[in-house]
Amino acid sequence: MLFAQPILHIRPKPQRTRIVHFLGLDNSMSMAYRDGSGSYLDRATASVIDYIQAAGTDGIFNVYPLAAPPRLGSGQAPWQHGLSKDQALAAVKGLKVSPASAKMGEFLSALGRTNRDAPSGDVIRVLLLSDFTPNTLKQLLDVQEPAKAHNIDYKPIVSPEPVNNAAIIEAHTSEAVGDRISINVTVANYGQIEQHRLLTAKVKASESVLTEVNLSPNQQRVYQAQIDISSTEPLLLSSDRKTQGQLSLPIELSLSPGDGLRQDDTFYLAISTPQHKTLTVILAGATANQMFLVGTALDTLSRMNSHGAFKIRQVLLSDLASADLGSADILICSAITEPLGSMASALRSFMLAGGRIIFFITGEPALSAMQQLWQQDVLPALPRKYVPERVYVEPKPLHQQASAVDSLAAEALANYRIDNMAFKGCWQCEVHTETRCVWKFKNGLGFIYHRSLGDGTSILVNTSADDSLGSLAKSSASVAFCQYLLGANNQVSENSFAYGEPVVLPVPSTEVLSGERQLWIETCDAQKCRVALSLRLGSEPALSLSKGQAESSLLVPDPGGIGWVKTLGKPTIYAGVNLPQGETDMAKPVPKEVAEVMSRVFSRDTGKNVAPAPAGVFPDKKRTSLWKAFAWTLIFLLLLEPAIANRLKR
Numbered sequence: 001m002l003f004a005q006p007i008l009h010i011r012p013k014p015q016r017t018r019i020v021h022f023l024g025l026d027n028s029m030s031m032a033y034r035d036g037s038g039s040y041l042d043r044a045t046a047s048v049i050d051y052i053q054a055a056g057t058d059g060i061f062n063v064y065p066l067a068a069p070p071r072l073g074s075g076q077a078p079w080q081h082g083l084s085k086d087q088a089l090a091a092v093k094g095l096k097v098s099p100a101s102a103k104m105g106e107f108l109s110a111l112g113r114t115n116r117d118a119p120s121g122d123v124i125r126v127l128l129l130s131d132f133t134p135n136t137l138k139q140l141l142d143v144q145e146p147a148k149a150h151n152i153d154y155k156p157i158v159s160p161e162p163v164n165n166a167a168i169i170e171a172h173t174s175e176a177v178g179d180r181i182s183i184n185v186t187v188a189n190y191g192q193i194e195q196h197r198l199l200t201a202k203v204k205a206s207e208s209v210l211t212e213v214n215l216s217p218n219q220q221r222v223y224q225a226q227i228d229i230s231s232t233e234p235l236l237l238s239s240d241r242k243t244q245g246q247l248s249l250p251i252e253l254s255l256s257p258g259d260g261l262r263q264d265d266t267f268y269l270a271i272s273t274p275q276h277k278t279l280t281v282i283l284a285g286a287t288a289n290q291m292f293l294v295g296t297a298l299d300t301l302s303r304m305n306s307h308g309a310f311k312i313r314q315v316l317l318s319d320l321a322s323a324d325l326g327s328a329d330i331l332i333c334s335a336i337t338e339p340l341g342s343m344a345s346a347l348r349s350f351m352l353a354g355g356r357i358i359f360f361i362t363g364e365p366a367l368s369a370m371q372q373l374w375q376q377d378v379l380p381a382l383p384r385k386y387v388p389e390r391v392y393v394e395p396k397p398l399h400q401q402a403s404a405v406d407s408l409a410a411e412a413l414a415n416y417r418i419d420n421m422a423f424k425g426c427w428q429c430e431v432h433t434e435t436r437c438v439w440k441f442k443n444g445l446g447f448i449y450h451r452s453l454g455d456g457t458s459i460l461v462n463t464s465a466d467d468s469l470g471s472l473a474k475s476s477a478s479v480a481f482c483q484y485l486l487g488a489n490n491q492v493s494e495n496s497f498a499y500g501e502p503v504v505l506p507v508p509s510t511e512v513l514s515g516e517r518q519l520w521i522e523t524c525d526a527q528k529c530r531v532a533l534s535l536r537l538g539s540e541p542a543l544s545l546s547k548g549q550a551e552s553s554l555l556v557p558d559p560g561g562i563g564w565v566k567t568l569g570k571p572t573i574y575a576g577v578n579l580p581q582g583e584t585d586m587a588k589p590v591p592k593e594v595a596e597v598m599s600r601v602f603s604r605d606t607g608k609n610v611a612p613a614p615a616g617v618f619p620d621k622k623r624t625s626l627w628k629a630f631a632w633t634l635i636f637l638l639l640l641e642p643a644i645a646n647r648l649k650r
Contacts, residue, residue: 181229190587198256200254395414457487
């Protein structure tokens with residue numbers, strides 16, 4: 001036995017191997033496509049159910065809808081972990097289509113984390129089902145680190161027939177002329193069948209056919225059309241007589257039925273357009289001819305403005321009285337003179353009621369009048385020191401989207417190269433705490449300041465209305481400059497968002513004045529909830545604002561799908577929520593490309609048993625050498641024998 005080196009066979013304790021299944025199921029909007037065999041999602045769900053039923057009863061299932069659920073708090077969790085076989089079947093059967101895009105990157109990251117934390121005996125099996133649209137494949141191409149698993153199965157869900165799908169992917173307004181709104185609608189043929197459809201527009205209860213859509217396979221085209229809004233009832237965002245009213249309209253653009261996916265046949269475009277109104281403008285000059293250039297520019301604007309005209313009255317600053325302000329909407333002062341100081345209180349009331357005051361400044365303003373206007377919060381900035389040097393303005397304003405001015409006119413001014421015009425001097429000003437400088441000179445001093453008071457606005461222009469301090473009033477840019485100062489009275493604004501973007505609704509100042517801090521809204525799924533107002537000064541956040549000096553907005557945390565989000569009070573304000581661009585591009589994937597992408601995104605883990613043994617069947621017996629045990633036993637007996645013999649002799 002000493003030389004034979006006997007070996008003892010020991011049976012180890014049995015270890016049960018877990019099989020963990022990761023089921024990635026694409027439930028994005030493209031999976032709602034239907035052909036003669038049903039929807040893509042139904043076919044994918046049937047394949048997953050067959051997979052689960054064929055799996056062992058002791059497996060652990062993780063169900064991953066690759067797109068976010070339709071609504072937070074709906075009871076449908078995005079990912080469900082550690083499910084039994086029956087629980088996994090119930091989760092898959094209850095899966096619904098979501099308007100969000102498939103999040104392949106998040107699925108792979110979750111798989112990687114689980115694989116790293118899994119016990120060494122676990123076997124990871126992955127099943128991925130998707131239609132592998134161009135958007136989905138692009139996400140997979142951006143993956144940097146492959147995910148490991150023992151078994152990877154994937155199945156492209158595609159129609160055996162030619163894909164039949166067209167979609168409205170974008171729509172924007174171009175201009176408003178009278179009661180007609182011009183819009184540009186982008187329609188794409190995402191399939192392989194030629195499309196002949198009708199493009200219709202529904203404005204509240206009125207519906208009309210805009211044009212016929214004819215698209216070859218994989219073709220995209222912009223269609224121009226006009227919508228008549230004359231029959232719509234007025235929904236004013238502002239009803240004050242001093243403020244130009246804004247008409248809030250929901251425009252629903254649709255394609256006539258005829259393809260396999262109806263959800264992308266409609267585009268929700270919410271707009272706010274100005275109503276017809278003739279604004280009364282008072283040109284108050286220190287002398288009879290000082291406002292001639294501004295008056296000429298306003299005459300030109302009046303002929304160009306499709307939403308109303310300007311009724312112009314010219315008076316001398318010395319003759320200006322409080323009674324003149326009663327019927328006026330806008331007051332333009334060529335200078336700051338002593339009579340304006342005595343009218344500071346009346347000018348404050350004019351602004352509180354919604355009036356707009358534009359102050360130009362000369363080289364010698366009346367200091368006492370400026371101080372009185374400053375104390376009444378009428379003057380946006382207080383000129384302190386005159387700088388008699390040649391200066392130039394910046395080519396663009398600081399705040400391109402400032403609410404008190406016309407942002408489109410600012411772009412036109414950049415085309416006129418206003419930054420090349422020399423000004424003979426400017427004033428160094430002390431800025432009011434609630435004033436914003438929206439345009440600057442290149443030397444750092446302010447060019448245009450504005451502040452809000454009540455429903456009104458005051459603007460200080462750091463130059464003259466004539467050519468005494470600069471040549472701007474005599475240049476070809478004077479019309480655009482006057483339009484910039486008068487505000488965005490002829491612009492059409494849009495409130496349309498893609499699903500997943502923050503949905504923000506503008507709120508009229510009347511809600512702020514009433515002290516309301518929460519408003520009731522209705523989301524796309526017809527659910528009603530209260531949303532808190534977010535106060536801001538212009539386009540920048542403000543911590544504390546007094547009443548009448550704040551603009552406000554509503555941030556909708558969950559739009560509830562695609563469709564209309566709207567306020568429930570009066571006036572009703574709309575926002576459209578649409579599918580992300582390219583989400584329903586139904587181009588069929590090339591099998592070879594999908595295989596290459598999957599081989600790069602997934603790697604097979606060969607460090608574990610790919611085919612684990614069933615529970616209750618054990619591996620080979622452990623072999624342990626007994627040579628050392630026999631050797632130590634022999635040594636012990638050799639030492640023990642003399643001790644026993646010696647004891648017996650005694």
